[in-house]
Amino acid sequence: MIFAAADQVLTVSQMVAAEERLMTAGTDVHELMQRAGRGAAKYVWRTSAGARQGYGVTVLCGPGNNGGDGYVIAEAIRERGGTVQVVAARDPGTDAAKRAASLYRGPIVGAVHARGGILVDCLFGSGLNRPLSDEFEALLSGLAARHDRAIAIDVPSGIDSDTGALLAGKLPHYALCIALGAWKRAHFLMPAMACWDLARLVDIGAARDVASAIAVGKPVLSAPARDAHKYRRGLVVVIGGAMPGAALLASRAAAHCGAGYVKLVARDVAGAPDWLVAHETGDGDLAAALADDRIAALLVGPGLGRDDNARARLNAGLESGRHLVIDADGLMLLEAPAHTSLSGAILTPHYGEMLWLERHFGLATDAAKPARALALAEATGAVVVAKGPDTVIAGPGGQLSFASSAPSWLSVAGTGDVLAGLCAARLAVTVDAWTAANEAVWLHAEAARRAGPAFHAGDLADAIRPALESCL
């Protein structure tokens, strides 16, 4: 997979390093601030129709370079003929911010006088390194309450850019968050990402850092080759267990996602639809059923149960040597040290399953989600899809990717089974766990967008087809 600079997701120190590389190449900090501020101003201008009619933009500027961006934005709005004012929470403290402030020709007003259409929050950006004081929190929320809408520049003031954690008791809600130079991790992590409706990125010329994390991108897929047949396109076997519905749902998702052949092996296959090859397979017969060399990927976990029979079925999957996707109950049966070399597998834990796995593998649970997902990937050797409103994908070699915001309608029963089926189908087609996990996560969110509001998991599985078609 090839990724553009716009896909990278940087830590604060990676962003500083990117800026230093730009400066070494001859672009000074003043120029970078102009690019960032003027780029952001275009979005502010578009959002602020009212600013052109005298009901204007207020820019709240802090002491650092985020505040400097604010002066550039304010001057750009003023030059376009907009009504704009600055509230200076503190005097500018960096050389770049001082220079930006000196170039601003508009009014600076006291906070109590500021009201209007749009509040642009440039109080703190990626340099926030401790919780907001009560004074700053009151200033920000008071100003937000006196404006129709708020826009956050780089990140909302009160967010840890690396972890997405809140460094304030309460933050305003923002219509827009404009990332500067590159996405930061907070743009993809809860609770930060719940603070805005839309996020946009302003390019300042930062090159792609190959060591950085990436945003999960739209896959580029192709139709089956002219000489394709069902096995070459990928045979997915779903191991069913105590609750047949979940395995059926996962099978349906896999069938809509490019696999050539989906087979369910379960003790009870009553209710299987006619398009699905369903084999009644007892625990004793399972190893023989999984010995078929044509199997490209195995899914075990949805509806598996957690008793000894379930454990036997999971072990048959593990011992088969096939590429595996392990989900749901299958995850709850994993343990160290038996399951520390799951190379080539995909694990899809939600929050509770993640916690359980961390306890069983002796991992810390107090770090931020990316670090936790990376630790689990390293401990198991598998690609970990840490599901949730802020899905993070981690690989055992330190690869990290972040899913863009997906519809919150996904918070309904069965959508995890659908994702597991998607992972298995893409694993069967690509034979690469990292690629498969990224493609599956993107397709899952896109299917949700296409399914519209209040869908059930069956609708979601059916919406995979148009989502996949959009990638051809």
Ligand SMILES: NC(=O)C1=CN([C@@H]2O[C@H](COP(=O)(O)OP(=O)(O)OC[C@H]3O[C@@H](n4cnc5c(N)ncnc54)[C@H](OP(=O)(O)O)[C@@H]3O)[C@@H](O)[C@H]2O)[C@@H](O)CC1
């Ligand atoms: N560098 C570049 O090339 C470019 C950077 N860009 C922009 O710069 C932003 C990062 O700038 P920045 O590093 O100056 O950080 P920023 O968030 O503005 O302020 C930090 C200041 O606040 C202070 N402070 C921290 N926490 C505090 C608290 N709770 N309460 C009170 N004070 C607190 C801290 O000082 P301290 O008190 O810790 O000594 C420091 O003085 C970035 O988000 C982007 O917008 C773009 O223009 C593109 C080009």
Ligand SMILES: [K+]
């Ligand atoms: K900000």
